[in-house]
Each structure stands twice: as structure tokens, then as C-alpha cells.
Amino acid sequence: MNTSGLSRLGQRTTEPPISxxxxxxxxxxxxxxxxxxxxxxxxxxxxxxxxxxxxLLGSAKTGRVALQYGTTAGDAGLRQLIGEHLHRQDxxxxxxxxxxxxxxxxxxxxxxxxxxxxxCLCDPGDLVLLxxxxxxxxxxxxxxxxxxxxxxxLASDGIDLGHLERTLxxxxxxxxxxxxxxxxxxxxxxxPTGVSAVWEKKAAALxxxxxxxxxxxxxxxxxxxxxxxxxRFAGEDVASLLAANRAADRVIYAGTFSKPFAxxxxxxxxxxxxxxxxxxxxxxxxxxxxxxxxxxxxVKHALASRAYDQHLVTLRARYAHKAAVMVTAIRQHFPxxxxxxxxxxxxxxxxxxxxxxKSGMKSKLFRAALRHxxxxxxxxxxxxxxxxxxxxxxxxRISFGGASVPDIRTGIARLGATxxxxxxx
Amino acid sequence: MNTSGLSRLGQRTTEPPISxxxxxxxxxxxxxxxxxxxxxxxxxxxxxxxxxxxxLLGSAKTGRVALQYGTTAGDAGLRQLIGEHLHRQDxxxxxxxxxxxxxxxxxxxxxxxxxxxxxCLCDPGDLVLLxxxxxxxxxxxxxxxxxxxxxxxLASDGIDLGHLERTLxxxxxxxxxxxxxxxxxxxxxxxPTGVSAVWEKKAAALxxxxxxxxxxxxxxxxxxxxxxxxxRFAGEDVASLLAANRAADRVIYAGTFSKPFAxxxxxxxxxxxxxxxxxxxxxxxxxxxxxxxxxxxxVKHALASRAYDQHLVTLRARYAHKAAVMVTAIRQHFPxxxxxxxxxxxxxxxxxxxxxxKSGMKSKLFRAALRHxxxxxxxxxxxxxxxxxxxxxxxxRISFGGASVPDIRTGIARLGATxxxxxxx
Numbered sequence: 001m002n003t004s005g006l007s008r009l010g011q012r013t014t015e016p017p018i019s020x021x022x023x024x025x026x027x028x029x030x031x032x033x034x035x036x037x038x039x040x041x042x043x044x045x046x047x048x049x050x051x052x053x054x055x056l057l058g059s060a061k062t063g064r065v066a067l068q069y070g071t072t073a074g075d076a077g078l079r080q081l082i083g084e085h086l087h088r089q090d091x092x093x094x095x096x097x098x099x100x101x102x103x104x105x106x107x108x109x110x111x112x113x114x115x116x117x118x119x120c121l122c123d124p125g126d127l128v129l130l131x132x133x134x135x136x137x138x139x140x141x142x143x144x145x146x147x148x149x150x151x152x153x154l155a156s157d158g159i160d161l162g163h164l165e166r167t168l169x170x171x172x173x174x175x176x177x178x179x180x181x182x183x184x185x186x187x188x189x190x191x192p193t194g195v196s197a198v199w200e201k202k203a204a205a206l207x208x209x210x211x212x213x214x215x216x217x218x219x220x221x222x223x224x225x226x227x228x229x230x231x232r233f234a235g236e237d238v239a240s241l242l243a244a245n246r247a248a249d250r251v252i253y254a255g256t257f258s259k260p261f262a263x264x265x266x267x268x269x270x271x272x273x274x275x276x277x278x279x280x281x282x283x284x285x286x287x288x289x290x291x292x293x294x295x296x297x298x299v300k301h302a303l304a305s306r307a308y309d310q311h312l313v314t315l316r317a318r319y320a321h322k323a324a325v326m327v328t329a330i331r332q333h334f335p336x337x338x339x340x341x342x343x344x345x346x347x348x349x350x351x352x353x354x355x356x357x358k359s360g361m362k363s364k365l366f367r368a369a370l371r372h373x374x375x376x377x378x379x380x381x382x383x384x385x386x387x388x389x390x391x392x393x394x395x396x397r398i399s400f401g402g403a404s405v406p407d408i409r410t411g412i413a414r415l416g417a418t419x420x421x422x423x424x425x
Numbered sequence: 426m427n428t429s430g431l432s433r434l435g436q437r438t439t440e441p442p443i444s445x446x447x448x449x450x451x452x453x454x455x456x457x458x459x460x461x462x463x464x465x466x467x468x469x470x471x472x473x474x475x476x477x478x479x480x481l482l483g484s485a486k487t488g489r490v491a492l493q494y495g496t497t498a499g500d501a502g503l504r505q506l507i508g509e510h511l512h513r514q515d516x517x518x519x520x521x522x523x524x525x526x527x528x529x530x531x532x533x534x535x536x537x538x539x540x541x542x543x544x545c546l547c548d549p550g551d552l553v554l555l556x557x558x559x560x561x562x563x564x565x566x567x568x569x570x571x572x573x574x575x576x577x578x579l580a581s582d583g584i585d586l587g588h589l590e591r592t593l594x595x596x597x598x599x600x601x602x603x604x605x606x607x608x609x610x611x612x613x614x615x616x617p618t619g620v621s622a623v624w625e626k627k628a629a630a631l632x633x634x635x636x637x638x639x640x641x642x643x644x645x646x647x648x649x650x651x652x653x654x655x656x657r658f659a660g661e662d663v664a665s666l667l668a669a670n671r672a673a674d675r676v677i678y679a680g681t682f683s684k685p686f687a688x689x690x691x692x693x694x695x696x697x698x699x700x701x702x703x704x705x706x707x708x709x710x711x712x713x714x715x716x717x718x719x720x721x722x723x724v725k726h727a728l729a730s731r732a733y734d735q736h737l738v739t740l741r742a743r744y745a746h747k748a749a750v751m752v753t754a755i756r757q758h759f760p761x762x763x764x765x766x767x768x769x770x771x772x773x774x775x776x777x778x779x780x781x782x783k784s785g786m787k788s789k790l791f792r793a794a795l796r797h798x799x800x801x802x803x804x805x806x807x808x809x810x811x812x813x814x815x816x817x818x819x820x821x822r823i824s825f826g827g828a829s830v831p832d833i834r835t836g837i838a839r840l841g842a843t844x845x846x847x848x849x850x
Contacts, residue, residue: 005641007544009544014705039493054475069689072444121431121435137711160804217428234787262492283434283569286690
């Protein structure tokens with residue numbers, strides 16, 4: 001009997017393990033956290049935002065707009081600018097109509113978009129496909145909504161297409177494909193691995209999904225989360241799946257200004273099929289009837305004035321530097337048996353230990369790292385509950401985003417010492 | 426068969442009728458909307474916010490805090506200030522522990538709090554009690570979540586306690602009380618009626634709920650929505666239910682800075698039992714892992730510097746004036762058979778026509794009002810779907826919040842002309 005009075009969702013939703021990591025970090029002042037997904041403090045655009053807001057609020061006209069309710073979908077001018085920005089990034093040959101304000105809405109960070117879509121598409125027991133490993137806050141949504149998962153292994157250039165096809169085939173044979181609603185991919189400098197998907201792979205994934213739609217009996221969406229796209233400091237940008245063939249009715253693109261501009265300014269956006277957007281907006285109206293207009297106007301002015309583009313230049317140089325510091329420190333301090341790739345963007349390095357070495361929250365290694373006053377995200381937290389495989393437990397996510405340059409050096413040295421002790425005791 | 430691929434919630438959630446009202450208002454530039462729940466444009470604190478943000482972003486230290494992620498629960502200092510503010514309002518004799526930061530969290534407007542609570546407490550088919558008539562955006566949440574409702578008639582001093590008791594008794598006898606999760610009340614200058622609940626009535630309602638908890642088998646919460654509390658321009662404030670006997674484990678208080686400060690700054694808050702808050706915060710983490718820190722720091726500085734209190738003085742004088750303009754115009758232009766009360770706070774006047782005159786969206790009156798270029802909110806939109814009674818359809822909500830003073834005069838004159846034609850054709 002349920003004497004709590006909570007809903008099934010309320011009962012089901014567990015405390016995210018990351019909360020424990022965060023409170024541990026806060027409670028131990030000497031601890032260096034390479035776990036947090038925070039962004040770099042020093043490059044936050046404090047003076048730029050001050051100037052933009054001063055301009056915005058310096059006139060009664062624009063000031064009043066910023067301080068009044070907006071619409072549920074968000075400011076039309078901002079949606080237009082976002083569309084133009086994305087269209088430029090994806091290359092001008094894609095029809096502009098795919099990036100139209102009518103297909104776009106503004107969310108409170110891209111996290112809210114992930115939530116709204118899960119609510120809108122998935123009942124408890126429904127299935128989602130995602131990367132193995134995956135963005136762990138999305139795993140929280142999945143857990144809360146009682147969804148089933150299948151993880152698709154992630155290689156250094158995107159997901160394993162053969163595995164995706166075998167998974168779809170198995171789901172088709174068992175009939176479970178009728179509960180499959182979407183494939184969720186973080187295609188740029190993925191959280192937690194830092195991997196970016198090449199165009200061919202993600203486009204092929206979209207085609208594969210389409211081949212199984214008849215068996216599903218409904219659309220299977222591909223949700224492309226591009227949260228880290230603009231944090232690229234090496235290599236070339238890849239077009240988003242909005243540029244793919246027949247993308248208009250199946251691709252959902254999630255973007256954000258949190259990571260590339262300021263995480264205290266929670267403005268994200270989604271571009272998606274209009275039919276789906278219509279339903280998402282009904283839910284958004286019930287959630288909050290629209291993201292803060294002040295934040296939206298701020299981002300709009302940052303885009304229009306090019307302050308945003310200028311900030312990206314600074315930010316990329318900053319993260320390139322911090323990543324280089326981390327790479328140098330890892331080369332110096334980590335045992336050679338640890339596998340990792342130098343990042344080309346984003347905030348993370350993903351380190352794979354020999355499979356015999358456990359890295360989980362209850363492992364000797366994790367406790368030893370805490371004794372050395374350094375914190376990482378255990379890889380196991382980044383794997384969905386997938387009944388078809390065991391969770392790998394020998395990896396770690398380390399971030400150069402929030403930590404200062406000296407803390408990156410010291411933190412990696414501490415982690416390296418911990419690893420040497422644990423790998424070669 | 427569901428070929429849409431939408432969840433049950435996605436399929437269930439309908440377009441809110443208010444969307445149609447809003448798009449109608451936007452599409453007809455000569456229309457005077459007395460329908461919108463927008464706040465007064467001219468008194469928006471543009472220069473105050475500019476100054477506060479300039480100070481906040483003028484130092485790298487406070488600026489960086491504002492532009493970085495905060496915590497899911499929200500800024501501890503802001504929660505502390507909110508508690509002190511509420512405690513003062515409720516009178517110092519209530520234990521301060523009821524207003525502690527540990528019982529408080531920051532939401533994206535109080536609307537998000539209403540959503541999170543519904544999610545956290547209610548499964549489809551569960552029951553909520555609410556006022557008859559009620560805040561219609563809450564009705565959207567209720568509809569979307571597939572909840573059943575019972576409306577408790579609202580008198581000029583709060584809900585009808587006899588009716589509440591009879592309803593609880595009937596639910597107990599049928600066993601449906603096991604699905605009853607909460608009573609939702611807007612206790613200050615209610616939307617849509619402008620009615621405030623006297624202390625005795627709301628305290629008695631809380632006691633009544635408690636008497637039926639044994640039959641329910643779980644807590645029955647009382648959610649007190651105080652969105653308009655600070656928009657009082659006549660009469661005395663009433664303590665919130667947090668000050669009631671044994672309130673700590675049953676009362677949820679929802680407050681906001683949207684209406685009294687700036688609707689473009691979406692910062693609301695909830696004070697509630699810690700056990701419940703723990704679950705709400707898990708959901709909040711999945712929704713957006715915390716409301717924009719920039720907005721929170723802005724509100725914190727507005728509270729700390731007393732800019733907020735000073736703004737309230739301006740705002741109350743402004744709404745007192747606009748309400749007086751509307752009252753004078755109604756006295757001049759409305760037929761004597763229309764019943765209404767002069768407001769003492771909030772944004773609304775509720776007008777009751779003779780019961781033979783329909784006011785709904787499909788009524789002759791509503792169409793005639795549109796021809797006269799004036800828009801009101803039909804009363805029927807403010808009634809929950811309650812199978813135990815028919816929806817009244819002879820009332821209207823008219824707002825003096827968003828319209829300018831000349832528009833209030835002209836709008837009421839137009840509405841009066843429409844009413845005379847319809848009541849005495």
C-alpha cells in the first residue's frame with residue numbers, strides 16, 4: 001500500500017548519484033573536483049553580459065519587453081536568429097525552412113527540452129536507445145519515467161551501426177519495437193566520452209531508424225543533442241542531422257547557450273517537426289508558460305551584436321588551453337595502461353582503465369582517490385540500465401571545465417598517483 | 426492504435442483555450458484585451474533592475490556566481506531571505522523553522538512548482554479539490570495529467586466549508602478518497618475572482634482535510650498559492666497557512682516574484698514539508714537542474730537592498746489607481762443586473778451576469794464583445810471538469826493588469842455597451 005501519497009513517478013524517481021558527488025565536493029574544501037560539469041569561471045562573460053543588459057534596460061521600450069511575459073514558444077526574433085545561426089553552421093545548401101521559427105522553441109536550458117520530449121513521447125515501459133555510455137542526467141529522466149533502455153556502444157567516431165541494426169532487429173522480432181520511441185545521441189564532444197559522431201554514421205543511424213518504423217507503427221525520432229557543439233577547439237564542425245535527407249519529420253535538434261555562453265543563463269532551444277512541437281508547447285505552457293523573457297532578450301542581443309560569436313573565440317582558446325594542460329598532465333602522471341584520447345572540444349576526457357580495475361563509487365580506486373583529495377565521475381554512472389548487458393565499471397570521466405589550471409595539474413597528479421597505487425599495488 | 430507515437434500524456438494534453446484568446450488578441454490590433462493576465466507595463470522596474478544587475482555584474486566575484494550554475498534547490502541566501510520575508514508577513518509568533526531554507530526551493534515561476542507537485546503526487550485518475558472557479562492554467566496541468574476534480578464553491582471570504590465537508594464525506598463513502606491528493610487554493614486575490622480567504626476558513630479547511638486522512642490512507646496536502654498576495658492595495662494582510670497549527674507536514678506554500686516584481690523574471694518559490702521537498706527536488710533536477718542563477722541573484726539583491734519593498738509601494742499605488750479607474754468605469758457603463766465586487770488587490774474583477782445570459786466562447790455575448798473590439802475571459806474556462814455539477818457559463822474575468830488606463834476606460838465602455846445590448850436586446 002502506498003501510504004506516502006506520492007505518484008508512481010514520485011515513488012520511482014531516485015536520488016541521482018551525482019548529487020552525492022556534488023555534496024561530497026562541497027563538504028571537502030581541499031578536494032579537487034574533476035567530476036563537476038561546471039564551465040570555466042574565469043572566461044564567463046561578466047562584462048559582456050553587463051554591457052548587454054545595460055543597453056537592453058537602458059531604454060524603457062526594450063526594458064519593458066524584457067521584464068514582461070513573453071510567449072510559450074519564446075521570442076520570435078530570438079528564434080529567427082537561432083535559425084540563421086544554425087543554418088550557417090550546417091551549410092547554406094540545406095533549405096532555410098528547416099530552421100524556421102515555426103519549428104523552433106526556447107527552453108530553460110536544453111535539459112528542459114529533453115524532459116518535455118520524454119514526457120511527450122514516452123509512457124512507462126517504453127523504450128529508448130542511447131549511447132553506451134550516455135549523458136547521465138538524461139539517464140535520470142529515463143529512470144524517473146520508468147523507461148527501458150538499450151545502449152548502443154560508442155566508438156571514437158560515433159555509435160556502432162552494426163549493433164544498432166542488430167538491436168532494432170531483435171526489438172522487431174520480439175515486438176518490443178512497438179514501444180521504441182527514440183534514439184538519443186549527443187553528437188558533438190559527447191558527455192562523458194568527448195567523442196563526436198562523423199556525418200556518415202549519424203545519417204546512417206537516421207536511415208536505419210526509418211527502416212524499422214513500419215514495424216514500430218509510429219515515428220521513431222532521432223534526438224540530436226548538440227550541447228557541446230560550439231565548444232570545439234580542434235578539427236572541423238560537422239553539419240547537424242537537420243541537414244540530412246528527409247530530416248524534417250524525424251530529427252529533433254537540441255541546442256543551448258548554457259555551456260557556450262553562461263550556465264547561469266538557462267536558455268536552450270529545440271528545432272523539431274511542427275506536429276511534435278505543437279504538443280511540446282502545450283506541455284511547456286503547463287510547465288512554466290515560457291522561459292524568462294529577460295534571459296531570452298539577453299541572448300538575442302548577444303547574438304545580434306555578435307558579442308556571442310566574439311565570446312566563443314575567447315572560450316575556445318580558453319578550453320583549448322585547459323585541455324592541453326590536462327593532456328600534458330595525464331601524459332606525465334597516468335600509467336601507460338590507461339587508455340584515453342586528447343579532446344578536440346567539449347569539457348571531458350574519458351579514461352579507460354584495464355578491465356580488471358573497478359572505478360565505481362564503491363571501488364577501492366574511488367575511495368583511494370577521495371583519500372588523495374581528488375574526485376572523478378565513475379564511468380558506471382554513465383551507463384543506462386540495459387538488461388542485455390552488464391554495466392562496464394572500469395572507466396572515469398574527468399573534466400577540465402570547472403577546475404582552475406593549477407587544480408587541473410594537481411588533480412591529475414593526485415589521480416595519477418592513485419592510479420599507480422591501484423594498478424600496481 | 427496509437428500511430429502518433431505520443432505518450433498518453435502527450436495525447437491527452439489539449440490546446441489550452443487561453444491560447445486562442447491570446448492569438449486573437451495579437452491578431453486584432455484594435456482589440457482591447459481585458460483578458461490577458463499580463464501585469465502593468467509602465468510600472469515594470471526597468472531602471473531598478475538595470476541598477477541591480479549593474480551592481481551584480483560590476484564585480485567579477487558576484488558576476489561569476491550569477492553566470493555559473495547554481496544548485497537544484499536554488500541559492501541558499503535567497504531562500505534565507507525569502508523565509509525571513511514570509512516570516513515577517515506571517516507574524517513573528519510562528520516558529521522560524523517553518524520558513525527555513527531547508528524547507529524552501531526556487532522554481533521557474535510558481536507555475537513550475539504547481540507542475541512539479543502534480544507530477545510528484547498525482548497519477549492519472551487521482552483526485553484534486555479546487556476552487557469553483559479556479560486558476561485556469563492549473564486546470565491545464567490537471568487535464569494533462571488526467572486528474573479528476575471536484576470544485577468547491579468560492580464565497581466572498583473563501584471556499585464553502587460545508588460543501589468541502591460534504592464532498593470529503595461523499596468521497597470517503599465511495600472510497601474515492603483513497604485517490605484524493607490535495608486541495609488547491611489561491612488564497613489571496615484569487616485568479617479569477619479576486620476573492621481572498623479569511624484566516625478562519627482556510628485554517629478550518631486544513632483541519633477538515635486532516636480528519637479525512639485516515640480514510641485516504643496517506644497525507645492530503647493543502648497547496649496554498651499566494652501568487653497575488655503582495656498585490657494588495659486595500660485591507661490587511663492575512664497570515665499564510667504556514668502559521669496554522671500542525672502546518673509543517675501538510676501545507677505547501679507557493680509564492681512568486683513574477684507578479685509583484687517582473688513577469689519577465691521567472692522566479693517563484695515553494696515552502697513545504699522536507700520529505701516532500703526531497704522528491705520535488707529530484708524531479709526539478711530532471712527538469713532543469715535549477716532555475717537560472719542570474720535571475721536568482723537579481724531577486725536576492727532586490728530583496729537584500731530593499732529595492733523589492735520599494736517597488737511594491739509603487740506597484741500597489743499603481744494597481745490601486747487602475748482598479749479605481751475600472752471600478753468607476755464599470756459603475757458608469759455596466760447594467761445594474763451585473764454583480765461584481767470592487768477589488769482590494771490582485772489584477773481581476775469577476776463579473777456575474779444574470780444566469781440566463783451565456784458568456785462562453787461560443788456565446789452571442791462573446792461574439793458581440795469581439796465585434797465591439799473588447800476581449801474578456803469567459804467564466805466557463807475557469808471551471809474544472811467536475812462530473813458532479815454543470816459548469817456555470819454566465820461570468821467573466823476582466824483584468825486591469827495589462828491594459829493601459831485609457832484602454833481600461835474604453836474597454837469597459839465597449840463591454841458595457843455589449844452587455845446592455847445582450848441583456849436588454
